[in-house]
Amino acid sequence: MTHEAEAAHRAAAQPIADERTAAEPTAAERAAAEQAASREAADTVLQAFGGVRGMIDITLPGLVFIVAFNITHQVATAAWSALGLSALFVVVRLLKRETIQHAFSGVFGVAIGAWISMKTGKAENFYLPGLLWNVGYCIALAVSALVRWPMIGVMLGPVTGEMFTWRTKNPGRLAAYTKATWAWVAIMGIKPLILFPLYFTHNVNLLGWLKVALGIPPLLLAMYVTWQILLKAPPPIKAEIEEDEEEAEAEK
Template sequence: MSAHGPQGPQDDDRSGPGVHEPAGSAAEPERDASKEAAETVLKAFGGVRGMIDMTLPGLVYIIAFNITHKVPAAAWSALALCAVFVVVRLVRRETIQHAFSGVFGVAIGAWISMKTGKAEDFYLPGLLWNVLYCAGLAVSALVRWPMIGLMLGPITGEMFTWRKQNPGRLAAYTKATWAWVLIMGLKPVILFPLYFTHNINLLGWLKVALGIPPLLLAMYVTWRILLTAPPPIKAELDEDEQAPEK
């Protein structure tokens, strides 16, 4: 028994690394895939800053309108905030893509509402955009060019290799695109009836409330789908692009 006694711990010591090593090596790619998927989705949709840029002008508009009861004052307040967002991004040398798109949408809404004198018209362009956006998502999925793939492909470096070289990835992007259709389609379904009631307060506050949560949910669902998808196949660069810089 004494001869066997020392061997027990030695066997345990030798087997210890063998037991933990595969678990660690298996978990590491999983963590990397999870991190890459999350970063890809966040980057595509502007991250937290992008969501703030899209949501706060509408909040400022409804607050300003309740204080002044004047459409022009509320519209100019929202526009001023958008301008501040653009200036801040320029000073920090950040991309102004999401801030600029917010300015464009707010400017159209402000112009329409000031022309008609109806406060609810400020939200009309956004509502119409939601409908067109969901329709575009649906069409892209039907023709097998899912918009989520078009948006994320350049970020992951795969470009459009998922279309023919990576069928599992195409299926994942198609599934994610349909998820966006369902989730983002709830906004116009809820808000359009309110627009026709001319209840500006309920419309405005619900528009703000339905700004970030559906977007976060759609991003989360996309992340979950990408976790189970095959890894991206990086697009090969042309010879000119592969040439080293002089």
């Protein structure tokens, strides 16, 4: 091949090479895309735990109970007031066609507490189911992390669209979900450690006000820590992508 032909060949091939180079993302672009995907996944934390409305649904009934009890000094009146508010939350969500998961779980817990407190005549028993649930929740979180099915991953997987690909395809996210789950154990474990001793003192006022005060702040802290952990984790692998790859392999 002459020099002129070789030069012409290189000139003709250059645009194709340029197009390929332009089509392929650079390392910086890939890193930015992964960071954006990780941030998007991390931003689902608040949504998965019911958002601000979900926190209000589980906090306000306890506040109404202690206020009503201080006004009337009647366990039944306070219990029915809290239960009525929880039921109202469910009705409002139904009318707005919103998810009732968090509102319904709230009314269920309030109903049990109301029944126990009215049955025993002891106002502090209104808070007993919530305290026991906190202990059980922390134990479940710890067990899930130990068996490599961290509950935070189980809860967030469907929200992010990755389902359970983080268990087999994304070890970095498995590690992040495990770390986040242990963070929830530590943060949410503070509540029963503080409140259970108060329960046995029968100081209803202090128990009630502290229960309300320790409702939202630990949740927000746990969510923030989870968000920070997931920001640094690899982006999620969408379940649909994995299914498409499996179908392609099967066709081969």
